[in-house]
Amino acid sequence: MNKPTDFVFTPTTKAPEPALELGRIPVDRYTDPVFLKLEDDCIWSKTWLLAGAACDVAEPGDFFVFENLRESVLVTHAEDGVVRAFYNVCQHRGNQLKASGCGNSPYLSCGFHGWEYYLDGSIKEIPEAHDFPQGVPAEELSLKEVRCEAWGGFIWISMDPDIEPLIKYLGVVPEHLAPYEMESMVLVSDETVEWSCNWKTSVDIFSETYHVRGVHPESEYLADDVNVQMDLYGPHSRFIAPMYIPSPRKIGEDKALNQTMVEYLKSEGFPVESFEGDVTNLRGAVAAHKRSMTNENGLDFSKLTDDQLTADYHYNVFPNITFNLFGEQMWMFRHRPHPTDPDKMYFDRMIFNRVPKGEAAGGAKAGAVDLFVELGDVNIVGRPEHNFYRYGEQSSGLLLDQDASCLAGVQKGLHSRGMTGLWISHHERRIRNFHFWWEKYMSEQPLMLKSAE
């Protein structure tokens, strides 16, 4: 816990702008299957990847599986208290040890011939071990470890044994997000939706608010899509999007609250009937109201500014993570590649709630039902079930349904002979920056980069 004198609020100073090329961004990287392999060699195996929620390996015996492209990684919490990650593959004949999801077990048993491993990766038992004339050397046959570190309430892994420490890789992000105390938030929703687009089109759309007018017309009445601060921090980036103030296109001369905003405020419990201001001072009133509710709901906002209580602080971590930070909640989006099809991807969404101090200790434990927190009208009992579906089978909520629908059309268009490359605006420069770093990673490996030929 920071002492008050040590505490630093999330910096909001505008970052210097790097010089970026202005040319079109080639489209074959979104559509050509050859890039699946190239990205595996140059991006997925060379960066830190968010593998899953730390609460899923909170206790000895806990494990979860993280799938990315052709790899499957097993994250475990062993008896010695250490959280480790291993390639999810039995050293006998290569069977996957665990199929998916999370669980708790003292050992890992292979379903093929019954080899057993401890959760620290070492061999526990090999049936008929005497029948291996070459022997069964313990070190040779232990599970193959991958780098594994924790930050922000998540376990991160890297398949690059020589990669820099996670905290260094994340750059300014840990310092910027420390006031949100993400580690003490509680997982309340866990979904994976298969979308009909490449993973990078998804990263792109979650990098700008230019698409709000076309894709999210309702949001124009609730949030400012124009006065959005963009910051580039090496491969990572941020935008700060003010909420509780409409788009400048939707503010009338009288500056009165629009009906969509009024309904939204009511749904959040804001006493809109007694509010006598207009759109210019609504954000301050909402922040004050949220702080006034602290005694009632127990939520501690003392490390967040009024701006943070009324805006989306939106961070992208290269290559494929988006954090949306609000006062009460955090949304983690993971834009995961499909293993064989560049026209598909997995959109992983985890929602975490801020909860009263003390009630979140240890996080929501996988499989346990000893956590009960009431927050507004959300009741949390244990860890939420992971929910998988394809776009169209269920709703992901209006905003994400709108994004997914748009991206399916974008992916089709990117295959057209009539599309020679993305034409990016200044507002959209997080996309340009992402692709600058994507190309840098791709070109640093001894492989031919098709789009650069």
Ligand code: FES
């Ligand atoms: S492949 Fe695992 S025991 Fe044979």
Ligand SMILES: [Fe+2]
């Ligand atoms: Fe969107």
